[in-house]
Amino acid sequence: MKVVLFVIIIFFIFAGYFTGTLFSGNPDKVAEVEGAEITNAQIQQRVDNVRRQMGDQFEQQYATEASQQLLRQQIKEQLISEQVLRANLTKAGLTASEQQIKAWAREFPAFQIGGVYSADQAKMILAQQGWSEERFRQFARQQIAQEQLEQGVGASNFALNFEVEAYYQLQEQTRDVGYVRVAREAFSDSVDVSDSEVKEYYEQNQTQFEQPEMVNLRYVRLSLTELSQDLMADVSNEQITSFYEQNKANYQDPAEILVAHILIDSSVEDAQSKAQSLLSDIEQGADFAELAKEHSSDTFSGENGGQLDWVDAVPTSDDNPTGTGWVPEFEAAALALENVGDVTDLVESQFGYHIIKLVDKKAADVSPLENVQDEIRQQLALEQAQKIFFEKQAILNEKLFEYGDDLEKFAEQVELEIQETGLFSKDSATGIADNPVFLEKAFSASILESTEVSDMIELSQDDIVYLTVKDYQPSQVQPLEEVKQIVVDTLKEEKIAEATKAYAEQVLAELEAGGSAEQLLATKELSWTESEALKARGSSVQFDLSNAIFALQPPKEGEVIRAVEPLFNGDYAVIEVQAVQYPDPSTMDEATRKQIAQRLANVNAQAELQGLMKTFREKSEISE
Template identity: 25%
Template sequence: MLSLMRKNVRSFLVKAIISIIVLAFIGTIFLVWGVGGERAKEKGRAIATIFGEDVTHLEYATEYRQLYEYYQNQFKDHWSPEMAERMQLKKMALDNVINRRLLTHEAIKQGIVVDEKEVLAKIQSMPIFQQNGRFDSQVYAQVLEYGMHMDPATFEDQIKKSLLIDRLREKVRGGIKVSQAELLDAYTQQNEKVEADYVLFTPATFIPQVTVSDDEVRSYFEKNKQKYQLPRQRKIRYIYVACQQVKNSLTVDEESIKKYYETHETQYQLPKQVRARHILIKTDPAADVAKKEEAKKQAEALLQRIKAGEDFAKLAREFSQDPGSASQGGDLGYFGQGRMTPAFEKAAFALPKGGLSEVVESPFGYHIIKVEDIQEARTKPIEEVREQIKSQLLDEKAWEAAENEAYALVRSFYKAGRLEDVAVKAGYAIGDTEFAEDAKLVPGIGPYEEVVKSAFSLKKDDVSMPIRAGAGFYILRLVEEIPARVPELDKVKDKVVMDLKKEKAEAKAKEVAEELRGRLKSAPADLASVAGSYQLTVSNTGEVSHNGFIKGLGQNEELSKALFSLREGEVTPVIQTSRGYCLAVLKKRIGVDLKKFAEEEPRLREQALRTKEYQMFQTWLERLKKENNIVVDYNQV
């Protein structure tokens, strides 16, 4: 059966469909790692070894790109390279590759089997390979070849491994149970609440009371010299190969433009659109029948005036209650299907040009719609998009040509020995940066992560591989380095004095907090009256759950635990928070509703089972890693 699916049926229609379907699957590995020749050799070395088999940069890069695009689609405009860095996406990608290899090996070792029929059923169930809800072998062949750049045998092997891992997960997770006591404990953690009054002792309040002597400053500096160490600095010389520079000499032939248009024709399809005006008489969704009927009658009266010949736009300006379009005579501009509420859309798209609707009800109220113009669905002809396609293909060729040129310059350097000679011979200018500090942008180049990483890993007089950044590729050479060093005290004295004052102010804040707590413990009193004698303000936490958000303080696990351990009227220990030291007195405790717990128990049990299964599997996986000889070089990612 699988062999039948592998027939490489080529059809224009399927190619057009694929151009849409595979957007989420296409990995732009070549833009990240490069292809061919020296680049393939450079990036082909192993970054991990599992059971004697290597994991290469190419395998890792494929996984990384898929992860990157997944999160990019999830977060959309909020996504950024910095988020990828914070999420440790590179490590996550490498771990995924390693885990997949490890789990596949373990599944086979445990005798788990997946046959061809199961692989076939899984593939046929995937929406990406279906047309009109049914599996299509043409779409399958085309998606693999043109979208995923993968032969069927490789893809089917990946599906088989995926099914093996799923079976292994089920086997490992089997038999897990959750007791009612565990559920009640989890429910209590989420729903039990406390409320307390607290006083905050901020170090900044005590800074004016603190004095420091010269001897104290010198002693503090001697003990904390590393705190004031200046980072190493590097000066970099570079060649920049700009895409635009090589683009000027490139051309794109008509055949390439035509071929691109044919395989991406769906990109140039324009759906049917209408341009309409409307008058809206609003209704409140909660309004009673009488008020809705009154609004409807008002809309019907306006409709009769329009039918009698009055100007639609003028009436819209005067009576429409849509603030976005009333001032424009009710003009909504052009819109396609899916933009308006269903009832409005159905009426608008059913009207001819110049047509007037009856009164249409929507969740917003009652509408009168007039269609001003209709643009039928069409596909932009190649003449209309030729320049757009040409520009896109030129950009792609320019990136490839610039990359090839950059690698050629590196090869020339290893032959000639001087970056300056290579640059002059090839007609490129040499750039010199100012001194740059570790983990910061490289002056004259920019805050490009790979540029900074390379600039601070180069050895003296060596050159980097080409680095894609901005609108081209950089080749770097280390010219000079100033090692990390500790400055003389007089260079940083102001900072040292302030740091010492902050330290003493923090100690003073804690001292006063402990003193106030002692007074409360020895002679129980109202927190407000005791705090007032220190000219401090009492705040309230609001009702907070275990490790929940505390008003004015945020989350603080230590304070939360202390509050839940108290009886009403008792005082917490002095606890450090992000804003200073805190002292709190418990006002009340709010227990859980056991009746509500019983109602929610099925949902809680399902949730707890999933959590416990995941935790158990992760623990088992970590143990499996330790038991096997796996060598990983995270420095390469």
Template identity: 30%
Template sequence: MLDKMREGSQGIAAKIILIVIILSFALAGVSGYLGGGNASVAITVNGDEISNASVEQEYKNERSRLQQQYGEQFDIIAASPGFVKQVRAQAKQTLISNLLIAQSIADMDLRIGDEQVKDAIRKMPEFQVKGEFNNEQYLSTLRRASYTPAKFSQSIKQDLVRRQLLNTLVSSEFILPIEIDNVDKLQAQQRVARILNISGRAFPQTTPISIKDIQAYYDQHEQNFQSLQQVSVDYVLLDAHKLSQKTVISDVQAQAYYDDHQVDYQRVERRKVAHILVQGHSADALKKAQTILLALEKGADFSVLARAKSEDILSAKNDGALDWFEHGVMDEQFDKASFALTAKAPLSDIVKSTFGYHIIKLLDIQQKQTLPFAQVKATVMKTLKKENADERYYDLQQQLREVAFEAPDSLDEAAGVVNTQIQHIALFSRDNVPALLDDPALLNLLFDIDFREEGLNSDVFELSDKRSIVVRVSNFKEAATESLDKVSDTIKSQLSEQNSRAKAHDFTLQVLEKLNKGESVEALLQDKSLQFSKALTLSRYSREVNPQVVQKVFTLAKPQADKVTRDWVSTNDTGDTGFAIIELSKVLDTKSATTMPALKEQLGAMLVRGGSEATYQAWIMQLMQNADIKHTLEK
């Protein structure tokens, strides 16, 4: 039960409810699933149409997600019988669910304002630079995803109103304290057990694997011996960094730029202060600080008191002096007090910061000043070169975009625009992607059957903010089954492992049967140099034992007094191709997380999320059952 709840806490609905909908979901295209125009209709849901084109697009989206998820294994999975039918069915299910939710939203007249949409977009980390929204980053990211700002805003609005509905649906979900306590106790429970690990290595293959067996295995598992799809690529690369390297800036240009941007080359006002710190915020700490301030006001030497009284050990060694600092660097109250000091009034009152109480003395001021051109010339040259290169980059990028579209049958004109050569990358598969092309979206494009068969240039694809590429597939090699000769040794190894595992399995059942009958297994275990472990006290999160063993331990029935509960489990997930026999002897109800409120709070939240997911799934099922769904076009 607990494992199910842990799985539930990571479910799709829980993430929708509790996490801001991520950019990739928005870019997957939740908008536009309603059919229209003369498009052939695939499905009608309560009278609303879903076009065949929408099904095809969602099928491609789902296929792309699977490609990204499974990487090099995707070709093998895609070759399995029924793959296309299964993915298409999932695509239809997604569109139907989305449309049912959209219809519910319309029925409830739920709305999201434009300002809410703007605020949500500004908060997306994908569009931020150093924690702040960056419009250039925003537009660049949308261009790479082939989205216009209007289309993206509309998709976000749909997502937000969808989330508003889901929050309304599950916001009443709650869990009783007694339920939390019960699960809490189960989570904290410990169990005492002995473990007998039985490895397949203890049962080595002793007879040769026959050619007939190898051939039979090859015939039955042919899909496992496929080489991956491969493509070779021609491309034209536009790189802002290389443009910057070729850009030449004269001294005259640099001077003119400096003259127009002197505000950017100013050294802000800086302060140098000394301080005496009394740590903490207690009444005693304040009283101590007040005593020190009174002594200073009566003429005591600041440096002497700083060395003797300050609890900032490092600065105390330097008479309390700190390094130069600008406005906004220090603790807010310390900063405010430091920049309020003047030459005529250099001593502060008591200043309370997050560290404690300070008394601050002004030592020196560096006034704000414009730095001379000679001092910042190198920086000016670098900035101007970058700006010129960026301007040139965006100009060439637009030209490249136009040429790639207007002359799609060749990269010659695209290379001419950028004044570079067409580059070539030889055949590669998804498991050995060149670094330049190692972008999931770009790879999905290169291995997309429609793009490949069209044989045209791609649109400009932005690899980063300052690198763009136009690609075309120059050659394609289909996934193919490896010859038997090439995979014969691999098959021998797999068959040998299978045989060893089968023997280990039979041995495991034999030992378990004898134990349950009360018979001795000492001779059997000695023959294989095996023995039970000592009694282990295990929690649900024990890491020193195979996780499948731990999981099995906590599914066994509580043993009767002076008895044990036995069972076996496969440990194949560890690569050991083996098994384990478990003898559970005790169940210990240990101290729970009751004394740790934060952990119980997390547990309660997890249970609520699990309940929320169940509510969401039940609601979707109800919508499906009550809906009039007609598949008018099956493919």
């Protein structure tokens, strides 16, 4: 499930619909496309989305300023491309109706469970992304317009009969061939490498044996997570009980309500009259859920009988600024309902006219101590750890000048352990050294050229280190004795490949001279194979050998084509193509003809779409 959600999340982040209208204020403009601004605020919002979805991994992958700038540049280019497409779709008059959006949402894979649309799944996905229904409608509208463009391009592309028939003949051709596969293993014991060859190769390929610079660092680390874990065992049951009693309100689940509603959007003609008519039908016994499904402008809740999610029955206030999350008029009316089944009068909001029904409710409930004691223990340990963390951080920064030349005394000031990374390069870093910030600092001039303890380095907001160099090895060529076996193995591989190819070419030469090459093949316990009407697909011939056979040009009438071809695993093949038979296109069944025609049309359409996008960008007014 996590993998599925991750794929869905990534789809929303990078295929999402973000327009200038979704942002307020006056952010700095970084680009403009056809009069629509691309702003730093838009870029930052998408960066924040990436950060939220990646969690701790974001800080690891984008830990340095350079990596964050690259991400922002990539997002900027993406926003420009999206706006280019959006502007040109608008120019082309491509849009979507409400019915198309509703149908598209029902087919959207992220909103389906087992291939069937689920309103609850749709709500969950939108909530995870922080998307309103309106934002999704905008997204869907653009996707539908883009699909219309693709369908239009696809509809204008087709394959001519001669193209279909030529493709069919190439695909279904058969060949009369002879071949032998010369395995490289047959020569593995027949090659030797001398010391002089090893020395010569080593001297001519010094860069292959260059060892990157390496460093061994001593460091002290102050980590809030480690402090908190160490303090967990010190939190007593008495402290937990006392904290629980003093903060019991924090462990109380507030009363909850579940409501359904019917919305008639303000844009609907005679919206108030229509809403009033529906309310009258409900008062006369009509099924609320069926009316919601048929008439509500709220597409997603309508599919579920108008039902919304459970919410805390707590009104918006200074102490609870989020409240139910509903607009004030809706919230006040919904919270005023007392009995399950009660229905409000018409409620007017900025969205239109609502009819609200109380579907269910739950009384407030206090979580027992045993259910929350682990959470309290962690909280108390964390609070104490935070206090200690900031105290020690302040001491370290204060004492850095005094003990900056002595890591032992520096660490003693706050009773921290001195740790060591061991020698590592930029490519072999593990553990803490693999942290991008740590790795970047480890090989910086400020660290390598100093004997002092470094300034504070923030691996994250609550994880800091101070470094000093214990050992440094500059980039150097490894001695021959350390890499001799690598050289020997490399030369053997080259000689085996050369011997395999040379042998295959000997076989080819004998065939070209009119011989059978049987005696030569026998020396390696090989035999020549003849195959008539060999097919490119579905034959018993190995895939790489079959590809080599059908990659050769067909011979002229009465001639043969012979060649030595390298294969995927380092073997060589000696191939003789004697004849090629092409099927009669008139024997092609209609299903195959349609399949090939569609395949060729799709290829043509994709090429045309790529060209169209390039043209869109070239002809759009873009300023940066």
